[in-house]
Amino acid sequence: MALAVTSSNSISSSSFALSSSSNDIKVSQIGSFRLVDRANVASTSLSQRRSLVRPLNAEPKRNDSVVPLAATLATPEVAEKVEGEEDFEQLAKELENASPLEIMDRALEKFGNDIAIAFSGAEDVALIEYAHLTGRPFRVFSLDTGRLNPETYRFFDEVEKHFGIRIEYMFPDAVEVQALVRSKGLFSFYEDGHQECCRVRKVRPLRRALKGLRAWITGQRKDQSPGTRSEIPVVQVDPVFEGLEGGVGSLVKWNPVANVKGNDIWNFLRTMDVPINSLHSQGYISIGCEPCTRPVLPGQHEREGRWWWEDAKAKECGLHKGNIKQEDAAVNGNGNGAGNASEAVADIFNSQNLVTLNRTGMENLARLDNRQEPWLVVLYAPWCQFCQAMEGSYVELADKLAGNGVKVGKFRADGDQKEYAKQKLQLGSFPTILFFPKHSSKPIKYPSEKRDVDSLMAFVDALR
Numbered sequence: 001m002a003l004a005v006t007s008s009n010s011i012s013s014s015s016f017a018l019s020s021s022s023n024d025i026k027v028s029q030i031g032s033f034r035l036v037d038r039a040n041v042a043s044t045s046l047s048q049r050r051s052l053v054r055p056l057n058a059e060p061k062r063n064d065s066v067v068p069l070a071a072t073l074a075t076p077e078v079a080e081k082v083e084g085e086e087d088f089e090q091l092a093k094e095l096e097n098a099s100p101l102e103i104m105d106r107a108l109e110k111f112g113n114d115i116a117i118a119f120s121g122a123e124d125v126a127l128i129e130y131a132h133l134t135g136r137p138f139r140v141f142s143l144d145t146g147r148l149n150p151e152t153y154r155f156f157d158e159v160e161k162h163f164g165i166r167i168e169y170m171f172p173d174a175v176e177v178q179a180l181v182r183s184k185g186l187f188s189f190y191e192d193g194h195q196e197c198c199r200v201r202k203v204r205p206l207r208r209a210l211k212g213l214r215a216w217i218t219g220q221r222k223d224q225s226p227g228t229r230s231e232i233p234v235v236q237v238d239p240v241f242e243g244l245e246g247g248v249g250s251l252v253k254w255n256p257v258a259n260v261k262g263n264d265i266w267n268f269l270r271t272m273d274v275p276i277n278s279l280h281s282q283g284y285i286s287i288g289c290e291p292c293t294r295p296v297l298p299g300q301h302e303r304e305g306r307w308w309w310e311d312a313k314a315k316e317c318g319l320h321k322g323n324i325k326q327e328d329a330a331v332n333g334n335g336n337g338a339g340n341a342s343e344a345v346a347d348i349f350n351s352q353n354l355v356t357l358n359r360t361g362m363e364n365l366a367r368l369d370n371r372q373e374p375w376l377v378v379l380y381a382p383w384c385q386f387c388q389a390m391e392g393s394y395v396e397l398a399d400k401l402a403g404n405g406v407k408v409g410k411f412r413a414d415g416d417q418k419e420y421a422k423q424k425l426q427l428g429s430f431p432t433i434l435f436f437p438k439h440s441s442k443p444i445k446y447p448s449e450k451r452d453v454d455s456l457m458a459f460v461d462a463l464r
Helices: 088-094 100-114 125-134 150-163 174-184 195-210 262-272 278-282 326-332 340-344 359-367 385-401 415-424 453-463
Strands: 115-118 140-143 168-170 215-217 235-237 252-254 375-380 407-412 432-436
Touching (some): 088 235, 100 215, 100 252, 115 125, 125 150, 125 262, 140 195, 168 195, 359 407, 359 415
Parallel strands (some): 115 140, 115 215, 215 252, 375 407
Antiparallel strands (some): 235 252
């Protein structure tokens, strides 16, 4: 595992060996860096201090382990442990109008080697640039789920070379991943929500990483996800994870760009000419695992490209689940929008040429073997932004097909009807469009994500 450390001066790294025989640790000095023994800080001179810096991954030590070079670097500039308790709510108020650079500087100054930047391979490379600009040493870690895009892996390499750092990669437990895939397959998250897969591949590795820290830095912004991140402060006691000392309040979470708009982040990246993930030029904004990330359409919110088959109001993988309020969690469950709160959302697909089907009507339609005319039916949820986006084209299609021998209908498939729709009607995500042929009881699922009138009409014409 690698530790990213940099300073305002250019540093060239060379390897050195660690020997544990006779309890002696032999090290080489690299540049201005020397290993620090925190236990003897008070009794030894700065040049004599030496000890092994704790790695980010807080797992049991092995006597025969070989610790990578970058996981052993420290610096005399590392801040000592802050004594006493600090009011981070008050600090958040003081820094509310501070610049990201100032917030980053305070974070690195306060926690030194006990803090690290969480880097996802998206636009939060801005965090690394801000840390670099402070001139202070800093650490960077990333969660490698094993399912990232090839472009993201190449981006990691570019970032390491650009900043002269080594990113600490955290990996999921192989046994847990193997058990999940063997029991539920590679793509179970499309059927029962992303939470289980994210828990194995992201949340648990993050938990291990944070147990070796006293604070971490994230790229959360208030405008990223209005449903879950609109109230995040620039600094807070982490409400979910534990830090080095364990227990509630043992980890501090810094969000330096919480108050920065997405456009301003991108202006900053262009101005500073830092590497960016090539997926951004392909329409991706928020980037995660390859199976769960897709480009967004013009006008869509950036988080709509993540777990697009689920409720847009709860787009968190678990890394920042403390953002989701308890009442929201009760409504949204695993993010699939099955709560009763959706009853209050105004209905969509309203047209005199559209037939509204209730559960009984849907069951009867699906049961028929010999229909008088074919049907096109959309399975939808009125709160789903993808359903809302296709409302105009679907209504226009219904108007075109009126009197042309094809019935057009809609069936609201969220809430209490969702399980039935998943089991009997092939519902995978909203919206799902089904064509019921004239002489068959088995519906045909529309296979494309193109929901314009011409594409939908071509689908109908090919089957009727």
